[in-house]
Amino acid sequence: MSDGYPPLRGKQRWQVAAAVAERFTRDGVSIRELAAEFYRRPCTVRRLLIEAGVEAYDGACVGPSDAEIAAALASRYRGGASVETLSNDTGIDPRAVRRLLGHAGVAVPRRQHRPPCETDQLVDQYEAGASLRQIAADTGSNYGTVRRLLLAAGVSLRVSGKTSADE
Template identity: 45%
Template sequence: MEVDDGPIVGTDESSLAAELARRYLRGATITDLGRQTGIDRRVIRRHLIDAGVSLPDRGARPNALAETLVERYQRGASIRSLADFAGCSYSTVRALLLDEGVTLRSRSGESGPPSRF
């Protein structure tokens, strides 16, 4: 869910962190916030942490998230849309799906052997 309340201009660091946290807690992903503001996602993460937002560890993906991603992929969601949903990279979601034993669709949408690219 993308939450966009317009641009963030003329704010100090603490106000920026508070506004990013507000949008994040209302459902915007870090990717959404980066697109809305033009701020690098690493800087957004730092601002969110500074604002007291508890973020999931980037290296660890909870089982519930893995199950959700697998279920959504099997219902037809693209890897790119799942990456946006989870706030991580395409390659991270692809690797997670493969680790979960999912047979990836070809780029044409048909089931088949996983693409090498």
């Protein structure tokens, strides 16, 4: 997958990797900030740091092996850091952080998407003619959660695109 910019190859890649490594080690710039500065994705910046020989297991979790990275992430997670914080600090996608924590033997609870209102209110809104998307927007939830909760409540869903006024 591309960053949207020409790929880094050969001497240019080595030069960018060296510049990224210098900013990272000398100035303590985060992976996310480096990604913005060098117009690359955080995962590309992580790869460039590894190619430049940088190893930082504490906050940035840059290292040659997934086991070492997983152990560092697990240590920080057990110390109170959230998956989102770990992702932001390291530039590792939250799904990959969860996967690495699992490899380190850490049980990460699944996120629960619940609307900020009761299911009865969702049912009332839907039966009054609101669409699933309208309910999701009104409650700050997502479409899938609203749909799942309505089905679990025994509501027969309308054909997509129709409101109760159309029937």
